[in-house]
Amino acid sequence: MEFFDKVGKSALGSRLRLMTAVVTDDAAKIYELYGVDFVPKWFPVFYTLAEEREITITEIANEIGHSQPSVSKIIQEMITAGLIQESAKTDDKRKNNVVLTEKGTLISKKIKQQLEDIDLAIEEIITESKHNLWAALEEWEFLLEQKSLIKRVSEQKKKRESKDVEIVEYKAEYQQAFRELNVEWISKYFEMEEADYKALDNPEDYILKKGGKILVALYQNEPVGVCALIKMNNSEYDFEMAKMAVSPKSQGKSIGWLLGKAIAEKARELGAKKIYLESNTILKPAINLYYKLGFEKVFGLETPYKRCNIQMELVLR
Amino acid sequence: MEFFDKVGKSALGSRLRLMTAVVTDDAAKIYELYGVDFVPKWFPVFYTLAEEREITITEIANEIGHSQPSVSKIIQEMITAGLIQESAKTDDKRKNNVVLTEKGTLISKKIKQQLEDIDLAIEEIITESKHNLWAALEEWEFLLEQKSLIKRVSEQKKKRESKDVEIVEYKAEYQQAFRELNVEWISKYFEMEEADYKALDNPEDYILKKGGKILVALYQNEPVGVCALIKMNNSEYDFEMAKMAVSPKSQGKSIGWLLGKAIAEKARELGAKKIYLESNTILKPAINLYYKLGFEKVFGLETPYKRCNIQMELVLR
DNA sequence: TACATTTGCATAACTAGTTATATAATTAAT
DNA sequence: ATTAATTATATAACTAGTTATGCAAATGTA
Numbered sequence: 046m047e048f049f050d051k052v053g054k055s056a057l058g059s060r061l062r063l064m065t066a067v068v069t070d071d072a073a074k075i076y077e078l079y080g081v082d083f084v085p086k087w088f089p090v091f092y093t094l095a096e097e098r099e100i101t102i103t104e105i106a107n108e109i110g111h112s113q114p115s116v117s118k119i120i121q122e123m124i125t126a127g128l129i130q131e132s133a134k135t136d137d138k139r140k141n142n143v144v145l146t147e148k149g150t151l152i153s154k155k156i157k158q159q160l161e162d163i164d165l166a167i168e169e170i171i172t173e174s175k176h177n178l179w180a181a182l183e184e185w186e187f188l189l190e191q192k193s194l195i196k197r198v199s200e201q202k203k204k205r206e207s208k209d210v211e212i213v214e215y216k217a218e219y220q221q222a223f224r225e226l227n228v229e230w231i232s233k234y235f236e237m238e239e240a241d242y243k244a245l246d247n248p249e250d251y252i253l254k255k256g257g258k259i260l261v262a263l264y265q266n267e268p269v270g271v272c273a274l275i276k277m278n279n280s281e282y283d284f285e286m287a288k289m290a291v292s293p294k295s296q297g298k299s300i301g302w303l304l305g306k307a308i309a310e311k312a313r314e315l316g317a318k319k320i321y322l323e324s325n326t327i328l329k330p331a332i333n334l335y336y337k338l339g340f341e342k343v344f345g346l347e348t349p350y351k352r353c354n355i356q357m358e359l360v361l362r
Numbered sequence: 363m364e365f366f367d368k369v370g371k372s373a374l375g376s377r378l379r380l381m382t383a384v385v386t387d388d389a390a391k392i393y394e395l396y397g398v399d400f401v402p403k404w405f406p407v408f409y410t411l412a413e414e415r416e417i418t419i420t421e422i423a424n425e426i427g428h429s430q431p432s433v434s435k436i437i438q439e440m441i442t443a444g445l446i447q448e449s450a451k452t453d454d455k456r457k458n459n460v461v462l463t464e465k466g467t468l469i470s471k472k473i474k475q476q477l478e479d480i481d482l483a484i485e486e487i488i489t490e491s492k493h494n495l496w497a498a499l500e501e502w503e504f505l506l507e508q509k510s511l512i513k514r515v516s517e518q519k520k521k522r523e524s525k526d527v528e529i530v531e532y533k534a535e536y537q538q539a540f541r542e543l544n545v546e547w548i549s550k551y552f553e554m555e556e557a558d559y560k561a562l563d564n565p566e567d568y569i570l571k572k573g574g575k576i577l578v579a580l581y582q583n584e585p586v587g588v589c590a591l592i593k594m595n596n597s598e599y600d601f602e603m604a605k606m607a608v609s610p611k612s613q614g615k616s617i618g619w620l621l622g623k624a625i626a627e628k629a630r631e632l633g634a635k636k637i638y639l640e641s642n643t644i645l646k647p648a649i650n651l652y653y654k655l656g657f658e659k660v661f662g663l664e665t666p667y668k669r670c671n672i673q674m675e676l677v678l679r
Numbered sequence: 680t681a682c683a684t685t686t687g688c689a690t691a692a693c694t695a696g697t698t699a700t701a702t703a704a705t706t707a708a709t
Numbered sequence: 710a711t712t713a714a715t716t717a718t719a720t721a722a723c724t725a726g727t728t729a730t731g732c733a734a735a736t737g738t739a
Contacts, residue, residue: 048406048410048425048426048427049500051413052406052409053477053481054481054496055405055477055480055481055484056405056406056409057385057484057495057496058382058385058386058389059405059406059426059427060499061378061381061382061385061386062382062725062726063503064378064499064502064503065375065379065382066726066727067503067506067511068374068375068511069375069378069379069695071510071511071512071515072375072511075511075512075515078512078515078516078519079519085375086694086695086696088372088373088376089365089369089373089376092369092373093365096368101717101718102717102718102719103717103718108365109365109376110365110376110380111696111697112696112698113717113718113719114696114697114698114699114718114719114720114721115695115696115697117718117719117720118695118696118719118720137705137716137717138703138704138705138717139703139704139705139717139718140704140716140717140718141717141718141719158522159372159519160370160372161522162515162518162519162522163372163515163518164370164371165518166511166514166515166517166518167371167372167374167511168371169514169518170502170505170506170511170514173505174498174501174502174505175497176493176494176495176497176498176501177493177498178493178495178498178499178501178502179371179374179377180492181491181493181494181495181498182377182378182381182495183366184491184492184493184495185381185487185491185495186380186381186384188487188490188491189384189487193388194384194385194388194389194392194484194487195388195391195392195395197483197486197487198388198392198395198479198480198483199395200483201479201480201482201483201486202395202476202479205475205478205479379695379696383697386725403724403725403726418687419687419688419689420686420687420688428726429726429727429728430687430688430689431688431689431690431691431726431727431728431729432725432726432727434688434689434690435689435690435725435726436725438689454687454734454735455733455734455735456687456688456733456734456735457686457687457688457734458687458689
């Protein structure tokens with residue numbers, strides 16, 4: 046199909062579907078060729094029964110990777126066709142154990158030769174081809190089990206989008222964004238406090254002039270995240286990382302991570318050995334981010350904020 | 363899936379179906395991730411429209427390998443969703459040309475980034491894997507186009523079955539089979555003639571004692587095909603190949619071919635340079651076989667059989 | 680030019696799967 | 710010993726495709 050060369054790999058699903066149709070269409074013709082009264086979709090169920098003697102419907106479904114209702118229907122069809130029968134009931138009356146009938150066993154023998162021929166035919170194609178479809182499917186089953194396609198795509202998305210994120214120094218024009226982004230999350234989870242208003246209304250005086258820094262994350266030139274480094278009066282810590290806020294609309298672009306990294310770098314540039322932060326454990330994603338950035342729990346410093354119930358530090362190196 | 367290791371390659375269809383399901387399930391989630399109001403099955407049609415501007419339903423179907431009704435339904439859904447519209451009718455009033463709406467064009471742009479991300483994610487899997495699924499599918503499409511799976515399987519079947527065919531010399535116990543197999547086809551297509559009865563009722567006297575030979579094809583120890591080499595009174599030919607008959611139930615096992623080859627070999631052993639045969643052109647598969655065995659048309663010999671309308675010879679070397 | 684054939688599309692009916700849900704039997708927990 | 714939760718199955722409704730078929734328009738042909 047020329048189409049697939051044009052579209053690219055994102056049409057993998059369509060390409061697989063077409064190949065599946067080609068193969069299963071021929072499967073039906075193959076049973077006809079061998080004069081066996083058999084429907085291709087029965088095969089996985091039938092095979093399992095031929096191997097396992099006696100087995101429940103749900104067990105078959107798990108074995109062959111179908112849904113339970115699918116197997117349930119197939120079983121009914123095969124009972125009608127006289128290939129299988131319900132076996133002597135077990136003690137568990139919910140279970141519907143099934144076994145091959147005599148006719149079923151006969152067909153199973155008849156089919157054996159056919160399966161070998163198919164095996165050889167497919168083996169022949171594999172020999173003719175450079176890329177082994179069977180082995181590729183096996184590998185893909187494993188790789189997608191390890192990390193699903195949606196996970197992989199979402200990682201690509203993040204990677205691409207975080208490339209479009211730019212971290213810049215605070216300018217007066219970002220004051221409104223600095224205030225709004227912080228007010229948004231603080232008032233959502235807690236209540237705005239005196240110290241908040243001071244810093245957010247007048248970052249120039251309350252943060253920058255005291256020797257602090259503010260960084261802004263721009264996405265498509267719009268400020269979508271902010272974070273401040275506030276000078277502390279403390280022998281152990283030079284700076285507190287605070288007022289980190291990321292617009293909910295821009296989540297999933299690793300903006301928090303990029304801001305945190307940049308702030309730590311900035312603190313290092315300014316000669317700090319350790320930085321400090323205060324937060325609250327109900328902010329799970331934030332706490333998670335702090336751990337990822339390398340922060341560790343500490344105890345005992347005094348704080349003007351009611352909402353603080355966890356304190357952390359990051360040793361810079 | 364452990365199941366597939368057990369079953370073997372004949373479950374290729376099932377394995378493909380499962381992989382298709384895994385991939386297309388995630389496809390739906392991917393559109394959700396990107397906040398696009400879009401159904402995965404629309405994609406091939408949508409892509410074609412985005413590329414080709416204006417195109418008919420049947421053309422799309424051919425392009426993407428779907429059936430026409432499938433595209434027809436998808437088009438209807440996408441019209442309802444406002445992504446495409448019927449374009450200014452062409453002069454051919456049967457045709458239903460469709461184009462993207464403005465909304466459609468917008469989504470097409472929005473989707474571009476997404477497609478690139480998917481492409482990269484799949485590329486990543488390909489890099490991680492030893493066997494390239496995408497390339498394998500491409501190759502298989504080509505190889506199955508060249509020779510379908512059913513064709514390949516049927517060749518395997520023939521190959522295997524012809525191994526179980528044994529060509530043996532005539533014995534008295536095969537007289538009944540020799541007669542019946544021949545009577546079956548002769549009386550089906552023509553009428554039994556005087557010369558037939560003589561040879562079939564008493565091959566010992568009429569064929570063997572005159573220096574001829576009869577070979578019998580056994581399949582699972584049952585006689586399923588016969589062929590005679592009859593001594594001729596002719597300066598040019600030593601033998602006539604005649605009374606070849608194969609049981610209709612045993613067709614497709616190359617029995618005719620094996621008998622013919624064996625008869626030619628036997629004639630060579632007996633010192634013949636050329637052998638001769640008579641037949642009728644309504645027996646197309648037979649004539650075909652004779653050509654395959656190397657026989658060529660000749661003209662002019664006299665024959666006792668009414669049914670003869672073609673004469674052939676095989677030069678032995 | 681009239682009639683047969685072909686083409687493009689829509690619709691209906693089918694297929695092989697799915698998810699959602701109901702029911703009965705069993706097992707676990709109080 | 711009840712009651713709640715879980716398990717095994719069946720059934721219903723849905724999905725994404727297929728073939729079969731009918732109709733109207735266009736094309737080919739005697």
